Amino acid sequence: MSEEVKSELLMPKGDELVLSTSPHIHATEDVRSIMIKVLIALVPVICAGIILFGSAAALIMGYCVVFCVVAEAVWLKLAGKNLDSLKDLSAVVTGILLAMNLSAAAPWWLCLIGSVLAIWLAKQIFGGLGHNPFNPAAVARVGLLIALPKYMTTWIPTRFMNSDTASYCQGLFTKADWSSVLAGKLDAVTCATPLGVVGTTAKVLNHSPEAVNNFAQVANPSCYWQYFLGNMGGCLGETSALALLIGGLILIAFKLIKWQVPVFYLGSVALMTGIINYFLPGVTPPPVFHLLTGGLMIGAIFMATDMVTSPMTNWGAAVFGIGLGVVTCTIRIWGNYPEGVSFAIVFMNALVPLIDKFFVKRPFGYNKPIVEEGVAA
Amino acid sequence: MTTKTYKTVTFKGGVHPARDGKDLSRSAAIQEAPLLDEYQVIVQQNIGAPPKLLVKKGDEVKKGQMIAEAGGFVSVPLHSPTSGKVKNIDRIPGPMGVPTDAVIITADGKDEWGELMPPLDWKNTDGATLKKRICDAGIVGMGGAAFPAHVKLSPPPDKKIDYLILNGAECEPYLTADHRLMLEETEKVLEGAAILGHALGVKNVFIGIETNKEDAIHALLDKCDAYGVGVVGLKVQYPQGAEKQLIYAVTGRKVPAGKLPMDAGCVVQNVGTAAAVTDAVKEGKPLIERITTVTGEPIKNPSNWRFRLGTPVSRAIELAGGITQEPGKIILGGPMMGFAQKSMDVTVMKNTSGILLLEKSDVIQYQSTACIRCGRCLSACPMNLLPGSLSAAIESEKFDLAAKMNVMDCIECGSCAYICPAHRPLVQHFRRAKAEIRNRSKK
Numbered sequence: 001m002s003e004e005v006k007s008e009l010l011m012p013k014g015d016e017l018v019l020s021t022s023p024h025i026h027a028t029e030d031v032r033s034i035m036i037k038v039l040i041a042l043v044p045v046i047c048a049g050i051i052l053f054g055s056a057a058a059l060i061m062g063y064c065v066v067f068c069v070v071a072e073a074v075w076l077k078l079a080g081k082n083l084d085s086l087k088d089l090s091a092v093v094t095g096i097l098l099a100m101n102l103s104a105a106a107p108w109w110l111c112l113i114g115s116v117l118a119i120w121l122a123k124q125i126f127g128g129l130g131h132n133p134f135n136p137a138a139v140a141r142v143g144l145l146i147a148l149p150k151y152m153t154t155w156i157p158t159r160f161m162n163s164d165t166a167s168y169c170q171g172l173f174t175k176a177d178w179s180s181v182l183a184g185k186l187d188a189v190t191c192a193t194p195l196g197v198v199g200t201t202a203k204v205l206n207h208s209p210e211a212v213n214n215f216a217q218v219a220n221p222s223c224y225w226q227y228f229l230g231n232m233g234g235c236l237g238e239t240s241a242l243a244l245l246i247g248g249l250i251l252i253a254f255k256l257i258k259w260q261v262p263v264f265y266l267g268s269v270a271l272m273t274g275i276i277n278y279f280l281p282g283v284t285p286p287p288v289f290h291l292l293t294g295g296l297m298i299g300a301i302f303m304a305t306d307m308v309t310s311p312m313t314n315w316g317a318a319v320f321g322i323g324l325g326v327v328t329c330t331i332r333i334w335g336n337y338p339e340g341v342s343f344a345i346v347f348m349n350a351l352v353p354l355i356d357k358f359f360v361k362r363p364f365g366y367n368k369p370i371v372e373e374g375v376a377a
Numbered sequence: 378m379t380t381k382t383y384k385t386v387t388f389k390g391g392v393h394p395a396r397d398g399k400d401l402s403r404s405a406a407i408q409e410a411p412l413l414d415e416y417q418v419i420v421q422q423n424i425g426a427p428p429k430l431l432v433k434k435g436d437e438v439k440k441g442q443m444i445a446e447a448g449g450f451v452s453v454p455l456h457s458p459t460s461g462k463v464k465n466i467d468r469i470p471g472p473m474g475v476p477t478d479a480v481i482i483t484a485d486g487k488d489e490w491g492e493l494m495p496p497l498d499w500k501n502t503d504g505a506t507l508k509k510r511i512c513d514a515g516i517v518g519m520g521g522a523a524f525p526a527h528v529k530l531s532p533p534p535d536k537k538i539d540y541l542i543l544n545g546a547e548c549e550p551y552l553t554a555d556h557r558l559m560l561e562e563t564e565k566v567l568e569g570a571a572i573l574g575h576a577l578g579v580k581n582v583f584i585g586i587e588t589n590k591e592d593a594i595h596a597l598l599d600k601c602d603a604y605g606v607g608v609v610g611l612k613v614q615y616p617q618g619a620e621k622q623l624i625y626a627v628t629g630r631k632v633p634a635g636k637l638p639m640d641a642g643c644v645v646q647n648v649g650t651a652a653a654v655t656d657a658v659k660e661g662k663p664l665i666e667r668i669t670t671v672t673g674e675p676i677k678n679p680s681n682w683r684f685r686l687g688t689p690v691s692r693a694i695e696l697a698g699g700i701t702q703e704p705g706k707i708i709l710g711g712p713m714m715g716f717a718q719k720s721m722d723v724t725v726m727k728n729t730s731g732i733l734l735l736e737k738s739d740v741i742q743y744q745s746t747a748c749i750r751c752g753r754c755l756s757a758c759p760m761n762l763l764p765g766s767l768s769a770a771i772e773s774e775k776f777d778l779a780a781k782m783n784v785m786d787c788i789e790c791g792s793c794a795y796i797c798p799a800h801r802p803l804v805q806h807f808r809r810a811k812a813e814i815r816n817r818s819k820k
Binding site: 312365 | 396621700703704795
């Protein structure tokens, strides 16, 4: 080797070499980037909430995110843990999801209680992200619904409701009411959700055939389009099936959820309500109504699919989805509550370890060798 | 270009590293490394019994002369990489970080062959003679395992072998040594495959190769018929070249847990091993050199080299033009299963497929966080284990549970740890558990 070449030659000094075991390279995705992707998938839903319910929705989301992050920080501080785990942004995701599960009429302190329930009771008490058996937002919704039902079921109309579409808001107010709102005579008008109407109808008419006509008021094809867009009473993030489906496609494209969960969940709800509606039309409205109303879409797409609290195998996810559908339908049709999605999620979350146990893949090489199958045979 | 087609097959699971780094050295033709002044040949270059030294300080040696004899059945002899004088028998840094015995040979510059073994007409030679030759030539699995090749070729009489599979997958990112070998020395590889098939008495001889080596595939397809070897394309997926996964992809057979490929009627050898077999049988040359990729972003000229055994890593890096930036890691082998080095005095061995330097920015020491049950490790594990749950069991010292969960079947490919978004050191846990369980069963 000539002197000239040698002088140019740069060699490693070797004193800063890292010694660690293989693998030496790593996929770039980490927990934080997963959470960022979930937030991206939530953008259509956030936008839909603000479009439908106005600045009140934005304010509630803000409250929930701030309260969730602060609640997490306070817990970590009190528990003497490292605050670094705040950087994984999971508290932000929980905050947004919690807001999505609240009415636009929710007061700030409801957001606070919900955040504390979600972060402390559902998440940190078990050891933080990854150790929580139940979905934090679902726990918060269930907790608030049981403890403060009045505030969890006070709904306000969307900005797009008027005297003509008011019937979608269950026809509970008259044209005269609307004129008063428009004239500024009334400060606020509350409304019910389509599911609430159906629940009340079914209860009052005791599943008799007369209920069919009453169902038809809120469950007819002209309503479905409004429901699909989100123009109905309900929680901030649950009304627009359109936005939720877009979000779901983003989640699937990012490979963040198992499609089996929403598909089998929605599928089993459609099947079960379809069968019941076919034979007993007085008991429950048709499946399309069930798919488009209440918290089913947000539950199926964003909450049941939470990695931490859903099964790890594809078959397990399918069974989990079917279980969710059965529990949801049971509560919706025969339960005391008009809505059963968050109950179903919390219930099925508890079964996840069992489901995971049933659907363990057989380790490689634990069956008889398969002969004559590959190309070489 | 041939019009012949090949099927593409794969196994289940695994990962597909986004940046495979093969472009760095893919098109660099194999270069002959110049003769060095000194070679430091590590004595134990094979799995199994260490070879017994035949030389002492001050001895004159010829190129290819046996300097250590096989220390048992699962062992192979070792040969001098050049002619010269034994300067010393010393301890040098080994690839596992432990000082290792090495023969330091000062080259005399003449590079004179000693007496070679007689060439064999392999078609008219029986299997036993061929296997003895392969052993005498010091040939081990050159893909990384360094398992003596003749042992794999000697199944007990009750095991019928149906397939010989040559492993040309080279699924480790960055490495291109096997790729260049198959492209440039196609016939040597194919003939080696035929010789190995003959030695085993096996008709079904296949070479499995990942489809990212299109040029090598076509080179093989052009010539494979003459040697009775089939070419099987493999999907680009890590760890496609893991023995059990390769067998499954090519034959559809699953090696039973805890058993060897021969229990599924298969023998797997690396393509580099096959090329060495051709040299040993046709020319009587022992294994004293191998193709190694010197690569990584910090390397000035990533390239493929034919290095003599005992070439220090520092000299290899010099030959590749040195570095353009201070590396964060030096690895022997590939980035998924290779061994990080602290010293550049380690030397090229029979299984050194690559010398890889990683940029400092690529060497991140992650802080691991709690498992978020994303299930990616489950889909990545080619052995269908439950890496997340397993590591949880091991972290709480439940080794019996870990054994029940089949931790012993882990092939340590690193797919789970590669993909884990919580950066959990899964493979480390599994290695620990395997060692612990082995120790306990010894007691």
